[in-house]
Amino acid sequence: MAEILAMKRAPEAEGPILSSQEGDILRLTLSNPPANVLSLEAMEALQTALDSAAADKSVRVIVIAAAGKLFSGGHDLKQMTAHRADADGGKGYFEKTFAVCSVLMQSIVRHPKPVIAEVDGIATAAGCQLVASCDLAIASDQATFGVNGINVGLFCTTPGVALVRGLKPKHAMEMLLTGEMVDAATAREFGLINRVVPREYLAQVVNKYAQTIASKSPSALKLGKEAFYRQAEMGLAEAYDYGARVMVENMLGKDAVEGIDAFIGKRKPEWTED
Known part of the structure; x- marks a missing residue:
């Protein structure tokens, strides 16, 4: 056990995901600037990292964080729009994107290890869905959340699946219908996140939670x-x-x-x- 706690694995890139491990806590960092969009490549890389961690006995807790000023802007709309030029108008690509996303979110819920979201900055659409899918979510006082697809003619139906299972239905519907961003304090009131902490203490608080959980059976x-x-x-x-x-x-x-x-x-x- 002492050897596991002392272990520190150097960060390694897995496409748009940066993976690092210290002791029995694995950090998966969205590193897909500037908006850390959940492109098809990003979701597949995150899925691969989660699948690997499931079988890794040295990992007891997983933290999903992000680099830069945004946690995640959701799906890559530019990438998706480019596929409207496909012969089927993008239908096949859209189906694949949402299928991969749905599997990813379910795999977090079904994952044998606890998963904590560490949120700083904006988490919107599928990025907000990612936060809602994690077992715990801790945010900085600068974090904001939204499911704003309705603003561009898209009702965030798949993010709604995660939201309605973690929030009161009327709070979930409020976010889905208005497309407005909510601050961290409101997100906590809604039940989307567990705690709000000053930005400078965010990683410290998340690590304390992770270490506490990792010490259990x-x-x-x-x-x-x-x-x-x-x-x-x-x-x-x-x-x-x-x-x-x-x-x-x-x-x-x-x-x-x-x-x-x-x-x-x-x-x-x-x-x-x-």
Whole structure:
């Protein structure tokens, strides 16, 4: 464990995604200036990095951040518009773009490792969808959020899937219908993000969250995250039945035995499962 905590992996570029690891925390940085758009290439690179992290036992928590003044301006509309010259008017390219995006967002929710969004600057359209899809989101006091497709004749339907699952429906619809940007304080009130912190402390606070989560049982985190999202899609009785089965499975696991023994013995637990 000490070797894992001491490990620091040098940043490496994966196309428009910069990947770096310190200890058991992996940072995936959108590095696609100036707007860090979620081009097809950016989404595929992020998907590849997430898939790799899922099987990497040295990674316990993932942070998605961004370089520059914007978190993400969403899909690359210039790239998409260029494909209107295709024989099918761009239909095939549009279908591929939204399919790749949908898989990416679902893979964050289904990922076995907790994913934290570190947001500074503007997060709009699919960029806001990315924030909403993460398990936790912490933003600087300079961050702003929006789903402003309606301003150019597009209702942000796919971002709406993520928003309505994290925000109250009327708050989600307010953002989708008006296309107006909301500040970080309002985004927190709406339930889009967890905390707002001064810009200069953003990375520090995110790292503290990540380290706290990384110190927990990997098997419990994996089991619990999956159960959290699955039960949310069920009716009340079904959710309780499912939740009880998961609790039994969790109780029978080695880490639960170790954790409870450590609690009773007033010592620090040593996790054995991942």
